[in-house]
Amino acid sequence: MKRRPALLLVPAAVFTLVTAVPAAASSPASKFDLDSADIPALQARMASGRLSAVELTRLYLDRVHRIDGKVNAVLALNPSSPGQALESDARRRTHRLRGPLDGIPVLVKDNVDTRDQWTTAGSRALRSRPAKDATLITRLRAAGAVILGKANLSEWANFRAAKPTSGWSGVGGQTNNPYVLDRNPCGSSAGSAAGVAASLAQVAIGSETDGSIVCPAGMTATVGHKPSLGLVSRTGVVPISAEQDTAGPIARNVVDVALTLSVLQGRDPADPATAQYPRTQPTDYAKLLRPGVLRGARIGLWRLPVLGPATEAIMTSARNSLVKAGATVVEVTLPYQARLQELEFPALLTEFHRDIDAYLATRPAGPRNLAGLIAYNRADPLERTCFAGQELFEQALAAPPPSDPGYLAGRAELSDLARRSLDETLAAYRLDAIASPTNPPAWKTDCAVGDNDVIPSSTPAAVAGYPDVTVPAGFAGPLPVGISFMGARWSDARMLALAADFERVAPARVPPRYLPTWPS
Numbered sequence: 001m002k003r004r005p006a007l008l009l010v011p012a013a014v015f016t017l018v019t020a021v022p023a024a025a026s027s028p029a030s031k032f033d034l035d036s037a038d039i040p041a042l043q044a045r046m047a048s049g050r051l052s053a054v055e056l057t058r059l060y061l062d063r064v065h066r067i068d069g070k071v072n073a074v075l076a077l078n079p080s081s082p083g084q085a086l087e088s089d090a091r092r093r094t095h096r097l098r099g100p101l102d103g104i105p106v107l108v109k110d111n112v113d114t115r116d117q118w119t120t121a122g123s124r125a126l127r128s129r130p131a132k133d134a135t136l137i138t139r140l141r142a143a144g145a146v147i148l149g150k151a152n153l154s155e156w157a158n159f160r161a162a163k164p165t166s167g168w169s170g171v172g173g174q175t176n177n178p179y180v181l182d183r184n185p186c187g188s189s190a191g192s193a194a195g196v197a198a199s200l201a202q203v204a205i206g207s208e209t210d211g212s213i214v215c216p217a218g219m220t221a222t223v224g225h226k227p228s229l230g231l232v233s234r235t236g237v238v239p240i241s242a243e244q245d246t247a248g249p250i251a252r253n254v255v256d257v258a259l260t261l262s263v264l265q266g267r268d269p270a271d272p273a274t275a276q277y278p279r280t281q282p283t284d285y286a287k288l289l290r291p292g293v294l295r296g297a298r299i300g301l302w303r304l305p306v307l308g309p310a311t312e313a314i315m316t317s318a319r320n321s322l323v324k325a326g327a328t329v330v331e332v333t334l335p336y337q338a339r340l341q342e343l344e345f346p347a348l349l350t351e352f353h354r355d356i357d358a359y360l361a362t363r364p365a366g367p368r369n370l371a372g373l374i375a376y377n378r379a380d381p382l383e384r385t386c387f388a389g390q391e392l393f394e395q396a397l398a399a400p401p402p403s404d405p406g407y408l409a410g411r412a413e414l415s416d417l418a419r420r421s422l423d424e425t426l427a428a429y430r431l432d433a434i435a436s437p438t439n440p441p442a443w444k445t446d447c448a449v450g451d452n453d454v455i456p457s458s459t460p461a462a463v464a465g466y467p468d469v470t471v472p473a474g475f476a477g478p479l480p481v482g483i484s485f486m487g488a489r490w491s492d493a494r495m496l497a498l499a500a501d502f503e504r505v506a507p508a509r510v511p512p513r514y515l516p517t518w519p520s
Contacts, residue, residue, distance in 0.1 A: 034063070038253050038255050042081065044227070046389065051104030052103075053146065056105060057103075060200060060201055061081070070181055071195070075150045075171065075191060091144065092396065097197065099236075101140070106205065106366050107201035108151060108205045110151060114475070122172055124383055128364065129373040130364070135235040135268045137248055149318055152171065153172070154167055155187040159211055160393055166451050167184060167190030168403060175190040182517045187215070187451075189207060189217075192250050193206065193220040193224065193250050196222050197221060202256065203257075206248060206249075208245070210463065215455055221472040222251065223256075225257045225467070227264075228489050228492055229245075230273035230465070235268055240348060243351055243411065253470075255273050276395070298429065300429045301322075307455070312503055316475070318483050332434065335421055335424065336417040350411075351400065351402070357370055371397060373393060400435060415463060419489075437482070438485070440476075441456050441477070469486075472508040480508075
C-alpha cells in the first residue's frame, strides 16, 4: 500500500529555490556517477571547482523529484536545503570549510527533532515542529552538512502494533525496497536506507533499538552502523528505550559512514550515556580504514540457518572471501539467545512508557503522554489503514513501572546475558569480531499479514550496546543480503575497518533497478 498525503508532496518552493541559482545544464556536475561517488571524491571535485554544494544538492533534489515516486523514502524535503548549500559554497570560497561533511546532503529519519521541519515519528499525532534540534542535528549543522529533508520510517519505530508492516507510517504511507518495489525495506529506518540506496541523499541518519539500522541497510545493499551506545547523543530522538536506543549513519560505502560517525560522536550533558565512552576513543574513524585489516584477523561466523538457504549460500561465499583476504574464520554459536528473546520485549514495554512520556513533555504541541497517543489513534481512521492495532502501546501503558523489582531484575539479566553472549564468545575463540547474516532476502510487503521478520542476528549487539556494522554481502536474485560485524563495546573503529576491508575484497553492491516484482 502506498499513499502520499499532502505532507509528502515535494514542496514546489524547494525546486523554485533550486532553480533560482545559476543553471548547471552544462556543468561537469552532471557528468559523474552520483551512485558510486563517496564523500572524499565529492570533496575533491568541489575543491577543484568541478562541482559545487549547490549543484550537488540540486542533483539530489532532482533525483527525489524523479525517483522517489517509486520508492517513497522521503517524507518531506527541507525548503532551506538550497540555502544551506549556498552557505557551504561561500565558506569554500573564503577557506572556512567545516570538515568533510560540509556541503554534503544528508537525509534524516523523521524521529530526529529538527527545528525547521515537522518531526512526526510517522504518526499523524505529532504533525508539529519540536522546540529545538536534536543534539545530533546540531552537530551535523555545525559540520556544514546540508539537511536535505526527513525520511519515512516504520511508524513509532515499529513499536505500536503487534504485527506491523515495516516502512509504513500514517504520515508517509509505505516505503518500498528500491531493488524490488513490492518487497519490504525492513524497519524502522526504512526511508533512510531506501533513500540512500536510491541515491536520494549521500548519507542518511537512522536509529536503532534492535535491528532498525542494520536490517534496512542489509535489505537495501547499503552500509549501516549501529554505534556503541553512548557514542551518539539521543537527546531529541523519539525514544523506545534509553537502555538500547542509538542513532547512527547509513550510506552506500563504509568511508561515508565513518566520516559521518566522526561528526555525530560527542558528549552531551543531556544524555549521560555519552559520558561513558573512553577518552581514547577515535574521533576520525575514516583515517583508520586501511586495506589489509582482515589479514591475520580472527572472525567468528554465526551462520543462522533459520534465515534460509539463499542467505546461507551468501554466508559461505562471504566466509571464502574472508579466508582469501587472510582472515581465520571460526564457526560459532552465540549462547543465551533464547533467553534474550524472552526478556527483551517485557523490558522494552516498561522503558517505552517511561521514555515516550518524558519525550512528549518536551513537544510544544500534540499528545502529552502515551495515554494521549492511544486516544488519538482510536479517533483517527487514517492511522489504522495498514496495521490497524496499537497493541504494544496498550501493553506498555499497563506495563510495570521502572521501579518494579521484576522489571529491574529482568533488565539486569537481559543486559548481562547480551554482553556475555558476545564477550564470552570473543574471548573463547580469541576473536576480533563476530560476523553474521544481517537479513534474509526481503519479503513481500503485505499490510494484511505484516512482517516476516524473524531476524535474531541484531539482538546481542543491540541489547548489549555494542557496535554492529553491516555491509552488502551478496544477492539472492535481485534481493540484497548483508553481513554484520559485531565486536566488543567501543570497538566501533575496528568494526568499521574490518567492514571496509570486506567491502574492498568482496564488493557486492550494485545500484537498484526498481523492478516492480520478482518471483519468490
